Amino acid sequence: MAEFPTRAIHSGQAPDATTGAVVPPLYLTSTYIQDGIGGMRNGYEYSRSANPTRDSLQELLADLDGGRAAFSFASGLAAEDVLLRSYLAPGASIVMGNDVYGGTYRLASKVHVPWGVRLSTVEMSDLDAVRAALAQTRSGSSTRSGSSTRSGSSTGTGGSTDAAAAAKTVLWIETPTNPLMKIVDIAALAEIGHAAGALVVVDNTFASPYLQQPLSLGADVVVYSTTKYLGGHSDVVGGALVVQDEQVAADVQFLQNSAGAVSGPLDAWLTVRGIKTLAVRMERHSANAQRVAEALVGHPAVERVYYPGLPEHPGHDIAQRQMRSFGGMLSVALAGGPAAARSFAESTEIFALAESLGGVESLIGYPSEMTHASVKGTELAVPENVVRLSVGIEDAGDLVADVEQALTR
Incomplete structure (x- = not known):
């Protein structure tokens, strides 16, 4: 085959x-x-x-x-x-x-x-x-x-x-x-x-x-x-x-x-x-997301980075076993709480504030009020200090610079 x-x-x-x-x-x-x-x-x-x-x-x-x-x-x-x-x-x-x-x-x-x-x-x-x-x-x-x-x-x-x-x-x-x-x-x-x-x-x-x-x-x-x-x-x-x-x-x-x-x-x-381009895109999405996740780890404005490609991520070993790579999605909990999360989501320049994910362009969203608004008040509610990033296939350095400048706003 x-x-x-x-x-x-x-x-x-x-x-x-x-x-x-x-x-x-x-x-x-x-x-x-x-x-x-x-x-x-x-x-x-x-x-x-x-x-x-x-x-x-x-x-x-x-x-x-x-x-x-x-x-x-x-x-x-x-x-x-x-x-x-x-x-x-x-x-x-x-x-x-x-x-x-x-x-x-x-x-x-x-x-x-x-x-x-x-x-x-x-x-x-x-x-x-x-x-x-x-x-x-x-x-x-x-x-x-x-x-x-x-x-x-x-x-x-x-x-x-x-x-x-x-x-x-x-x-x-x-x-x-x-x-x-x-x-x-x-x-x-x-x-x-x-x-x-x-x-x-x-x-x-x-x-x-x-x-x-x-x-x-x-x-x-x-x-x-x-x-x-x-x-x-x-x-x-x-x-x-x-x-x-x-x-x-x-x-x-x-x-x-x-x-x-x-x-x-x-x-x-x-x-x-x-x-037809899925394989090459997923390789680039994964590589870019890894770069962005590693750049956010330890940042003073960041409380936690959720990305399976990080060794400290729960389930990292399982992901290594059942996935070819770790994908283009990651989420970030902001140390400054909901206000900091909203500011971050609204301050990026390359990452566009929008619903959905998985496109060639990078997107950012605030799940509590956007993709997951329907589960507010339930067990599935997303913490209000969490921002979700769909990392695209742009230049990785540009993406890292964008999230870093947004965290300083």
Whole structure:
């Protein structure tokens, strides 16, 4: 098998058969001529169900993560929602980390809990606590975050009985976490999850498939916001699931088509374009973030630097074992408290104050009021002195100088 950078450029990207164009064409079409009633050409009838450009992206994603199938959606949260609705039913359970992305927690707690799914949060680095949380789901009791007793029926996407669907559990892992960069052992958690009969899901957005391969470590499903490192240029919104189990893949495919939150062909084409440079970008993101993190360590204005590439970072050894490198994301706790954090976030010149992450340009954000505002007042609330940096691929010296000048404002 070819190495990752080669597959990122060529998998699913055969030259156009008609013209020989090296870049496959963008299929901006909603429908397809049929050869008689019910006579689809090569499986295409309507672009919600299938589109050649989206298919090329899905083939590429499945290959890069080593999955059975991949599915591309209009956003990362759309991908998460389809996965949860296709697998769970009222009475089923989700066990997730106590510092997952705020949007993921909002989706689970504000959409799926009212539907009847139980939600528990746990410190994922505490393996015994994870075992206990999973054991509670099997006993039918809820832990934190509030459980709903609203009744309902199964969606029936996989033909399971209501009772069987309600007994299911999803173990939701995020590593590195957003924004405190916690690292957890995917292989160990996958073993624990499978022993409890749970579907093991890993949000791999921060690492990307170049830096981390969750399926090879035992996960069942990988989730991405393709808006971030996969697209890589802050010009497209999307999400994806990469699935190993045949039945899970069939259920996701059914709901992807039935609910319709698919990525459009232009979004898929832009994401493919971004993935072609993923390997070289992630190398530069990682190298730059390491430089910035090391420059911030020991700075008198900085209380703590959260970056897995630092030897003192909790989980550094695990990250060394399961990641190719440490990625482009880091967070900083300011010694001067919330006021200092706000000032820092608003004083950089190269780092742009903006939502999102993973683009070629450097971004800075204040999670408590921006990306994680939805979890304020909960266990997942981000400390108000924390600032998150998405380190881009600009010159590393310029980036270091920018954060240093911002700390002196």
